[in-house]
Amino acid sequence: MLKFAVRRLLLLIPILLGLSILVFLFVRALPGGPETALLGERSTPERAAAVRAAYGLDRPVYEQYASYMGRVAKLDFGVSIQTQQPVTEEIGRRFPATVELATMAILFAVVIGIPLGFVAGRRPSSWVDNLSTVGSLLGIAIPVFALGFLLKYLFAVKLGWLPGTGRQDVRITTEHPTGFYVLDGLLTGDLPAAWDALKHLVLPAVALGTIPLAIITRITRAAVLETGNEDYVRTAEAKGMTRSVVTRRHILRNALLPVVTIIGLQTGLLLSGAILTETVFAFGGMGSFMASALFTRDFPVIQGGILFLAVVFVVVNLLVDISYGFIDPRVRAS
Amino acid sequence: MHNLRRQSFPRRGALALGLAGLLVGTAACGGNSEDTGRDTGSAAQTGGTLVFGTSSDPVSMDGAYVSDGESLRVVRQLFETLVTTVPGGTEIEPLLATEYEPSNDGKTWTFTLRKGVKFHDGTAFDAKAVCFNFDRWYNFKGVQQSASVSYYWQTVFSGYANNEDPSLGQSLYQNCEVKGDQAVINLTSSSASFLSGLALASFSIASPTALQKFEADKVTGTGKEPRFEGTFGTKNPVGTGPFKLETFEPNNRLVLARFEDYWGDKAKLDKVILKPIADGPARRQALESGDIQGYDLVAPGDLTALRGAGFQILERPAFNVGYVGFNTAKAPLDNPKIRQAVAHALNREALVRAKYPPGAEVAKQFMPPSLFGYAKDVQAYPYDVAKAKALIAESGVTNPTVEFWYPTGVSRPYMPDPAANFQAFSADLTAAGFTVVPKSAPWNPDYLNTVDTGGTGLRLLGWTGDFGDPDNFIGTFFRTKQPAWGPLEESIYADLEAARSEPDEDKRTDLYEAVNKKIMAFLPGVPYVHTKPALAFAKGVQGYVPSPVSIEDFSKVSLPS
Numbered sequence: 001m002l003k004f005a006v007r008r009l010l011l012l013i014p015i016l017l018g019l020s021i022l023v024f025l026f027v028r029a030l031p032g033g034p035e036t037a038l039l040g041e042r043s044t045p046e047r048a049a050a051v052r053a054a055y056g057l058d059r060p061v062y063e064q065y066a067s068y069m070g071r072v073a074k075l076d077f078g079v080s081i082q083t084q085q086p087v088t089e090e091i092g093r094r095f096p097a098t099v100e101l102a103t104m105a106i107l108f109a110v111v112i113g114i115p116l117g118f119v120a121g122r123r124p125s126s127w128v129d130n131l132s133t134v135g136s137l138l139g140i141a142i143p144v145f146a147l148g149f150l151l152k153y154l155f156a157v158k159l160g161w162l163p164g165t166g167r168q169d170v171r172i173t174t175e176h177p178t179g180f181y182v183l184d185g186l187l188t189g190d191l192p193a194a195w196d197a198l199k200h201l202v203l204p205a206v207a208l209g210t211i212p213l214a215i216i217t218r219i220t221r222a223a224v225l226e227t228g229n230e231d232y233v234r235t236a237e238a239k240g241m242t243r244s245v246v247t248r249r250h251i252l253r254n255a256l257l258p259v260v261t262i263i264g265l266q267t268g269l270l271l272s273g274a275i276l277t278e279t280v281f282a283f284g285g286m287g288s289f290m291a292s293a294l295f296t297r298d299f300p301v302i303q304g305g306i307l308f309l310a311v312v313f314v315v316v317n318l319l320v321d322i323s324y325g326f327i328d329p330r331v332r333a334s
Numbered sequence: 335m336h337n338l339r340r341q342s343f344p345r346r347g348a349l350a351l352g353l354a355g356l357l358v359g360t361a362a363c364g365g366n367s368e369d370t371g372r373d374t375g376s377a378a379q380t381g382g383t384l385v386f387g388t389s390s391d392p393v394s395m396d397g398a399y400v401s402d403g404e405s406l407r408v409v410r411q412l413f414e415t416l417v418t419t420v421p422g423g424t425e426i427e428p429l430l431a432t433e434y435e436p437s438n439d440g441k442t443w444t445f446t447l448r449k450g451v452k453f454h455d456g457t458a459f460d461a462k463a464v465c466f467n468f469d470r471w472y473n474f475k476g477v478q479q480s481a482s483v484s485y486y487w488q489t490v491f492s493g494y495a496n497n498e499d500p501s502l503g504q505s506l507y508q509n510c511e512v513k514g515d516q517a518v519i520n521l522t523s524s525s526a527s528f529l530s531g532l533a534l535a536s537f538s539i540a541s542p543t544a545l546q547k548f549e550a551d552k553v554t555g556t557g558k559e560p561r562f563e564g565t566f567g568t569k570n571p572v573g574t575g576p577f578k579l580e581t582f583e584p585n586n587r588l589v590l591a592r593f594e595d596y597w598g599d600k601a602k603l604d605k606v607i608l609k610p611i612a613d614g615p616a617r618r619q620a621l622e623s624g625d626i627q628g629y630d631l632v633a634p635g636d637l638t639a640l641r642g643a644g645f646q647i648l649e650r651p652a653f654n655v656g657y658v659g660f661n662t663a664k665a666p667l668d669n670p671k672i673r674q675a676v677a678h679a680l681n682r683e684a685l686v687r688a689k690y691p692p693g694a695e696v697a698k699q700f701m702p703p704s705l706f707g708y709a710k711d712v713q714a715y716p717y718d719v720a721k722a723k724a725l726i727a728e729s730g731v732t733n734p735t736v737e738f739w740y741p742t743g744v745s746r747p748y749m750p751d752p753a754a755n756f757q758a759f760s761a762d763l764t765a766a767g768f769t770v771v772p773k774s775a776p777w778n779p780d781y782l783n784t785v786d787t788g789g790t791g792l793r794l795l796g797w798t799g800d801f802g803d804p805d806n807f808i809g810t811f812f813r814t815k816q817p818a819w820g821p822l823e824e825s826i827y828a829d830l831e832a833a834r835s836e837p838d839e840d841k842r843t844d845l846y847e848a849v850n851k852k853i854m855a856f857l858p859g860v861p862y863v864h865t866k867p868a869l870a871f872a873k874g875v876q877g878y879v880p881s882p883v884s885i886e887d888f889s890k891v892s893l894p895s
Binding site: 083165 | 562
């Protein structure tokens with residue numbers, strides 16, 4: 001298992017190298033540069049050229065790339081052109097928000113999706129199955145930003161039950177040692193702050209988790225349905241095993257493999273940043289940060305952010321692969 | 335009225351209250367009664383915390399390094415300038431200087447400084463501090479000289495002690511002398527717009543002790559890969575303003591606390607929290623749900639709904655202009671009759687009525703009416719299709735064809751929907767007999783580059799003023815020869831240069847009025863709209879005075895009790 005993990009981690013090197021070249025060329029192929037984003041209609045050819053020179057963008061691309069990779073090797077992703085802060089600091093500040101939101105969203109999707117998909121798969125064509133099918137299709141069909149605005153309008157504006165802006169009430173003064181606000185509240189013993197941060201997570205997590213919920217429900221249903229029809233399940237039932245043992249040992253465990261794969265992929269995607277959800281709820285994570293960097297042609301942020309998120313994606317998928325071993329002894333043996 | 339010699343004013347608090355009272359009084363008489371500083375009838379309280387939604391965090395709180403609105407908003411609460419604008423207007427009044435006087439040749443300005451003023455770190459504000467700040471800006475090096483870093487220094491003073499970019503001009507600033515409680519600033523040439531420029535938050539006076547202690551000028555790395563290492567602009571800004579920085583948590587909140595040793599009327603609020611919410615609709619919902627009590631940059635489409643829901647809408651006086659620009663180097667726009675025909679063909683009133691929120695005005699010249707130098711009787715070009723056709727016939731140009739450029743992927747205060755403006759004007763031109771060739775490009779950077787290099791025929795563009803001086807409008811457009819406009823009548827360049835250099839404000843007013851008439855007679859484009867950007871506040875929030883140049887502070891704001 002260790003060998004497998006190391007091999008997969010080593011694969012990161014060519015992946016990141018290739019990705020870095022692609023991203024580097026991609027951002028430079030985008031129309032416009034940071035100079036016009038910074039200067040707007042106040043841009044003149046002279047002023048734009050001066051800004052390009054100030055940030056080294058007037059040098060040949062290969063030269064810029066070599067210099068960039070030299071710094072990346074030292075984990076230095078450069079300085080954001082917009083905020084003038086080191087990209088690593090900016091990522092460190094925003095990534096906890098993304099992790100917090102993604103965790104809540106995936107929890108929401110898993111806690112509801114797996115039981116719902118399971119019941120639907122075990123009782124095909126029942127009202128639960130029909131309801132889950134309609135709900136899943138709706139969940140996938142409603143655009144996230146529309147759902148976000150709807151949830152916010154209903155629960156924050158009209159009913160006033162839940163907050164809809166930011167990660168915590170800005171009037172609360174508390175310490176944030178880790179950047180994970182709920183955890184910070186627990187660690188510092190500031191339970192009202194933790195509770196407030198948790199409340200701030202509800203609406204964005206529901207908005208963000210709806211699509212994973214729909215997908216997990218559908219995949220679980222299909223896997224349970226398929227596994228339930230396997231010969232070994234029928235054999236187990238014929239041997240007189242109790243329904244709960246058949247369900248737990250023979251159906252659920254086997255059906256979980258594709259579900260875990262989907263959960264892993266969805267988690268990886270959610271960790272890459274939820275641009276729309278973060279924007280609607282002013283959540284301030286990686287997604288909105290990357291989107292704003294794209295609009296302002298903040299090259300160091302785009303480059304550093306994409307490389308960082310690629311590492312996150314690969315690591316999450318590695319963890320998923322490792323988890324197969326725990327679920328399926330055959331994988332462990334191979 | 336605009337004579338700036340030997341001016342002396344009471345503390346700005348009294349003037350601000352006077353003007354705010356005037357605004358409320360005017361509001362009560364009708365017009366935009368619900369729009370301007372209205373009193374909702376609920377009693378105001380002293381103290382409390384206002385949460386205000388912004389579109390982003392400040393880039394830096396060092397005014398010298400920023401030109402974006404959100405950074406300048408914070409700088410204006412923390413710092414003060416030698417002079418400022420009257421609340422809600424563009425006329426200059428003293429702030430940290432109690433008096434100012436130019437020499438006869440306009441090259442030497444003597445500022446008598448306010449006594450008893452302290453920086454937030456307890457150090458004294460004096461002439462030495464003023465000169466320290468001016469010398470600091472003048473001696474910027476490397477990336478500090480980039481237009482993206484010290485944009486306003488370049489706009490007002492052009493160059494530095496040692497220009498590293500040959501395209502930068504000679505600096506307007508020569509030196510600063512300490513003479514007792516006076517700071518004397520010597521310029522290399524006469525510039526009347528210098529004084530208006532000094533009201534910009536970028537020329538805020540910072541504590542020299544803090545600037546040095548927190549290494550405001552520490553820029554490490556190479557010129558090509560700069561790093562601002564100091565913490566003055568990010569964690570330790572120290573000015574004389576009514577608020578001081580309590581905490582800045584990027585991406586979450588920026589907390590300003592009342593400065594108890596402020597020299598003037600202390601801020602009514604205990605704290606102001608600025609909450610970054612990038613998305614416009616999200617800012618609106620945050621106001622509606624009570625997460626914030628006010629926000630800036632209200633979308634025109636939200637104004638009616640917010641008013642209907644009982645929120646206060648405060649409009650800034652118009653300080654921008656949207657125009658259809660001509661490149662007079664390109665045929666047939668080199669023909670004055672054709673330019674006039676275009677002007678008569680465009681139904682500006684209909685466009686402004688249909689596509690802009692209430693409050694937008696049809697523009698008649700290239701600067702807003704609130705600015706001195708605005709001429710009352712410039713040549714007008716009313717909508718008249720028959721006249722446009724007649725002018726085309728007189729021009730001798732058969733089947734006139736014009737390339738009409740508009741930007742995509744952008745919304746500006748003077749041009750919320752460029753494509754809609756293009757469609758309306760294009761239809762007008764076609765109706766008058768023009769053949770319109772539509773051309774569009776993404777705003778950033780293709781469109782602006784095409785404009786700058788003279789690649790457009792007709793174009794949609796505009797400008798939002800930085801400070802209250804005509805030179806910031808018509809001077810920016812027409813004082814120098816620019817490929818975007820093509821050649822203008824030669825005397826326009828000279829007249830604008832003369833107006834810029836004239837130290838006497840009354841004479842400047844006359845000069846600008848005259849040149850505005852000349853510009854509109856020559857017709858290098860058709861100005862068509864001035865808009866009023868709006869802010870929204872919750873019921874009962876009082877005391878915020880919108881300024882055309884966004885010189886606004888929260889010190890007079892109070893919450894309902």
